[in-house]
Amino acid sequence: MPRRIGKRRATALLLTLALSMGVVACGDDDESASGGSGSTSAEAGGTEPIKTAVLLFGKANDLTWNTSMADSIERTKGDLNLDVVSQLESVTAADGARAMRQVIEQGGAELVILHASALDQATKEVAKEHPEVCFVQAFGTGTPAANTSYYVDDATGVNYLAGMAAASQSKSGTIGVVGGVDLDEIVKSVEAFEAGAKAINPNAKVLVTWVGDFEDPLKGKDAGLAQITQGADVLYAFGDGTGLGTVEAAKDKGVPLIGAWFDQYELAPDLMVTSFVSNWAPLVTQVTEKMRAEGPETCGIGTFVANLENTGTSLAPFHDFEDKIPADVKAKIEEAEAAIAAGTLDPVTGKTKA
Amino acid sequence: MSEVLTEAFLVGLLATTMRAAAPLILAAIGEAFSQTAGVINVGLEGYLLTGGFGAYLGSHYLGNAWLGAGTGMVAGAATALLAGYVMISRRADQIVTGLAIWILSIGAVGIAYRIIFSDGNALQPQRVAVDAFNEWAVPGLSSIPWIGDIAFNQVPLVYLAYLTVPLAVLLLRSRRGLKVRATGESPEALESAGGSVLRIRYLCVVATGALAGLGGAYLSIGQTDTFEEGIVGGRGFIALGVAIVGRRHPVGVLIAALVFALAESLQLWLPTAGVDVPRQLLQMLPYVVTIIALAGIFGRVRHPRAFLKPFERQA
Numbered sequence: 001m002p003r004r005i006g007k008r009r010a011t012a013l014l015l016t017l018a019l020s021m022g023v024v025a026c027g028d029d030d031e032s033a034s035g036g037s038g039s040t041s042a043e044a045g046g047t048e049p050i051k052t053a054v055l056l057f058g059k060a061n062d063l064t065w066n067t068s069m070a071d072s073i074e075r076t077k078g079d080l081n082l083d084v085v086s087q088l089e090s091v092t093a094a095d096g097a098r099a100m101r102q103v104i105e106q107g108g109a110e111l112v113i114l115h116a117s118a119l120d121q122a123t124k125e126v127a128k129e130h131p132e133v134c135f136v137q138a139f140g141t142g143t144p145a146a147n148t149s150y151y152v153d154d155a156t157g158v159n160y161l162a163g164m165a166a167a168s169q170s171k172s173g174t175i176g177v178v179g180g181v182d183l184d185e186i187v188k189s190v191e192a193f194e195a196g197a198k199a200i201n202p203n204a205k206v207l208v209t210w211v212g213d214f215e216d217p218l219k220g221k222d223a224g225l226a227q228i229t230q231g232a233d234v235l236y237a238f239g240d241g242t243g244l245g246t247v248e249a250a251k252d253k254g255v256p257l258i259g260a261w262f263d264q265y266e267l268a269p270d271l272m273v274t275s276f277v278s279n280w281a282p283l284v285t286q287v288t289e290k291m292r293a294e295g296p297e298t299c300g301i302g303t304f305v306a307n308l309e310n311t312g313t314s315l316a317p318f319h320d321f322e323d324k325i326p327a328d329v330k331a332k333i334e335e336a337e338a339a340i341a342a343g344t345l346d347p348v349t350g351k352t353k354a
Numbered sequence: 355m356s357e358v359l360t361e362a363f364l365v366g367l368l369a370t371t372m373r374a375a376a377p378l379i380l381a382a383i384g385e386a387f388s389q390t391a392g393v394i395n396v397g398l399e400g401y402l403l404t405g406g407f408g409a410y411l412g413s414h415y416l417g418n419a420w421l422g423a424g425t426g427m428v429a430g431a432a433t434a435l436l437a438g439y440v441m442i443s444r445r446a447d448q449i450v451t452g453l454a455i456w457i458l459s460i461g462a463v464g465i466a467y468r469i470i471f472s473d474g475n476a477l478q479p480q481r482v483a484v485d486a487f488n489e490w491a492v493p494g495l496s497s498i499p500w501i502g503d504i505a506f507n508q509v510p511l512v513y514l515a516y517l518t519v520p521l522a523v524l525l526l527r528s529r530r531g532l533k534v535r536a537t538g539e540s541p542e543a544l545e546s547a548g549g550s551v552l553r554i555r556y557l558c559v560v561a562t563g564a565l566a567g568l569g570g571a572y573l574s575i576g577q578t579d580t581f582e583e584g585i586v587g588g589r590g591f592i593a594l595g596v597a598i599v600g601r602r603h604p605v606g607v608l609i610a611a612l613v614f615a616l617a618e619s620l621q622l623w624l625p626t627a628g629v630d631v632p633r634q635l636l637q638m639l640p641y642v643v644t645i646i647a648l649a650g651i652f653g654r655v656r657h658p659r660a661f662l663k664p665f666e667r668q669a
Contacts, residue, residue: 059583063481176626182633209625212637215584221577222370223622229366230626241582248578 049083050288053109055091055099057116057138064240064261065278069115071262072280080288085109096122104133110296111288114138123148134291134299136283144300151283151304155185156192157340158276158313160347161333162236162258163196165274167204168329169256169321170197170234174205176227178246180214180239188348193236195350199336200329207232217245224249234258234273256321263316273325275316282310309341360627361500367616367623368504373577375608375615376508376515377402380569381593382611383518384562386602387525391558392538392660396452397437399590400459401563405430405570407463410581411470413484422485423511423571430567431560433459438559442552445664456590464583486579487511511572518565522604534558538658541665551665566590592644598655599647610647617643 052073060070070087077084085107091099096119103109104126110133114123117139127135127148140150166175175197177190190208197204207230209223220242224235228249235250236258237243243260247267250257257268259275283304291299306312315333318325339345345352381398388395395401408429413422437455440446471480487509496506525531533554536544541551573585592614600606617640624631 061481182637207626208633209622210633210637211622213584213587215582216587217578217580217582217585218374218573218576219587219618219622222374222619226366226370226623226626229362232626241584244580244582245578 047081047292049081050111050291051085051107051109052077052082052111052113053085053100053103053107054087054113054115055096055103055119056087056089057091057118059089060087062240063264066115068261068278069113069280072284073113076281076284080285082111082284082288091116091119093118093122097126100126101129104130110134111291112136113284131297134287134296136287140303144302146298146300147296149283149287149299149301149304151280151306153185153278153306153313155189155276155278155306155313156347157308157337158315159189159193160196160199160340160345160350161308161315161337162274162276163193163198163206164200164329164333164336165315165318165321165325166193166234166236166256166258167197167200168325169273170201170204170232172231172233173201173203174207174227174231175234175236176224176230176232177206177208177236178220178223178227178239178243179208179210180220180242181212182210186238190238192347192350195347196336199350200332205231211239211242213242214239215241217241217243217248220245221249221252225252228253228255236260237264259316265316265319270320272319273321274318277314277316278306279312279314280306282306282312307341308337363623363627365500365503367619369507370619370622371612371615372505373508373512374618375611376512376576377569377572377589378593378596378611378614379515379518379608380572381562381566381590382596382600382607383522383604384558384565385593385597386600386604386607387522387534388555388558388562389597389661390538390602390658391534391555392541392658392663392665393438393441393555393559394448394452394594394662395434395437395559395562395566396449396594397433397455397459397590398452398562398566398593399586399588400437400456401430401433401566402570402573402586402590402593403459403463404433405563405567406574406585407467407570407581408567409571410484410574411466413486413575414482417485419485419487419575422575423487423568426571426574427564427567430570431564434559434563434566435556437563438556441664442555442559445666448662448664460583467581467583481580483579484575486575486577509572509576511568511576514568515572516608519604519608522607526604535658538660541660545667552667555665566593569593592640595644595648601655613647614640614643 054073056066058066060066073084086103088099100112100122103112112133113136115138120137120140123135123137127145131147135148137148137150139152144150177193179186179190194206197206207227211219211223220239224246234256235246237246238260239246250271251268256271256273258273261278263277264275265272286301287299290301336345340347381402385395385398405426409422409426412425413419437451440451441448471482489507490510492506496502533549537551537554544551574581596607596610596614600610621636621639624636
């Protein structure tokens with residue numbers, strides 16, 4: 001499991017790099033110069049660097065969905081020899097195609113990662129125009145073209161494990177989940193969380209509140225306080241910016257909590273039991289390996305599903321709770337992790353399969 | 355249903371309602387005066403945002419939440435002053451100006467946040483915790499059963515929000531209140547009696563901005579110590595509705611704000627009570643109330659005669 005200390009500074013540096021390279025790439029004269037420096041490092045690395053562009057759905061510092069990609073690129077670009085030429089934030093469906101053409105035709109990007117489901121249509125269009133470029137699209141629909149890979153995340157398994165850890169810290173047996181927007185995959189993850197909690201404590205009661213917003217810490221806090229009043233003694237902050245308020249509620253009342261999408265330990269060191277972490281490094285690795293082996297025209301790897309088995313999702317370290325989680329619970333979590341990865345346990349229903 | 359009517363549930367629900375209404379009251383009460391004087395602040399959402407960011411910034415640099423609330427008020431007032439200049443002095447369309455101010459606020463705050471909190475090397479803001487308000491139990495009153503937990507164990511900004519209501523009633527009844535009404539009803543008569551329409555409109559708009567700025571301060575540093583670019587979340591637009599549904603009267607504003615806040619709080623409390631309500635229905639609640647209110651179910655609202663009309667002095 002990757003340590004996340006210093007991640008924000010790292011992403012900041014990545015952005016600076018991306019920005020300065022963007023400036024360099026914009027000038028025609030400088031293009032050859034940057035290509036020259038690239039071949040120098042290629043000799044050192046043994047491979048040509050791949051010019052990579054990342055288009056994000058939101059802000060790279062959201063400490064969740066967008067950070068998960070920015071951070072994964074940051075961690076892998078050295079080993080995979082990726083040259084990040086640009087990282088664009090808050091790219092909408094309306095200007096998606098234009099942004100893609102810009103990073104390809106002016107930035108010289110050879111690998112374009114589209115971390116926004118809304119860009120699916122634009123990607124299909126531009127991927128056809130540029131068969132010599134490799135595309136990676138979040139939540140793509142239909143069958144991907146030969147030069148395109150799709151990816152989705154299946155966070156149900158890791159949420160089942162998070163639910164187990166949460167239940168082990170609850171004395172009252174009541175756990176509160178504060179969700180942001182009730183997107184289908186998030187609702188499913190919450191069901192898995194509940195199933196996991198019940199695997200440790202069959203009588204566990206899970207209160208679920210949907211705020212309907214990813215950026216309303218005030219409601220996230222009040223929802224958490226309401227759950228604590230109603231007996232919850234562990235909270236799950238599953239709402240991005242809204243979740244920051246839920247963290248405040250837990251801090252106010254000294255209640256342990258679970259974080260979402262990245263290791264949120266730093267937000268509440270004494271209280272953070274664990275978090276579920278999204279990691280796109282395996283996706284980026286698989287795509288670049290195929291791209292280097294077969295060329296960009298057939299770099300597509302089909303649809304990549306991030307899950308426990310391929311470490312696309314994982315449970316963050318327990319940090320300060322390492323000693324507070326009973327050994328038998330830890331053993332059960334490991335057991336469940338293996339069973340989910342092996343496909344013998346359905347995390348959403350909590351039922352074992354043959 | 356037995357679980358719904360527990361004491362803890364009701365007290366908790368009402369305490370949440372009480373504080374959820376605070377930013378709505380602060381944003382709507384000045385707006386009620388401004389509309390009475392003939393000017394609508396569609397950019398209220400923007401005043402709340404610049405106020406919220408101003409408060410966060412102030413608390414960050416000055417290290418004190420109260421000073422932060424002050425800088426929040428200044429930021430809100432400055433935003434309103436800009437809107438006022440365009441609407442009052444330049445006589446631009448109020449609705450269009452308001453929307454422009456709202457969008458400008460989003461952009462300006464987004465850029466400022468990125469530049470100031472980016473650690474100096476990239477447009478990548480760091481999350482910085484600042485001094486925030488804490489609950490302050492009012493001595494004596496907070497120990498009254500039920501009422502104490504609902505009303506007198508809140509952060510100071512909540513008390514301030516409710517204090518503006520009686521003050522606004524007094525102001526409305528005074529000579530100055532009469533002038534505000536005259537500005538909206540018959541600006542020419544006010545001018546011929548020696549009053550200044552522009553001056554009163556400016557005062558109303560800037561006061562709206564300052565109060566909304568305080569409301570914004572509640573959103574950023576009232577309950578949490580961190581800033582989100584989306585913290586306002588439509589509360590400015592709800593406050594516009596509150597001012598209108600509340601008939602532009604402080605008591606009406608208070609009641610309307612509490613109704614909206616109750617709808618919002620039910621969304622957060624009902625799921626904890628073991629009542630099986632579909633989550634979609636719960637999330638719709640505040641918006642259903644908004645639509646019912648704006649559809650005129652509570653009766654039609656009469657606008658001042660010079661509402662939305664720019665004033666030009668006769669030469």
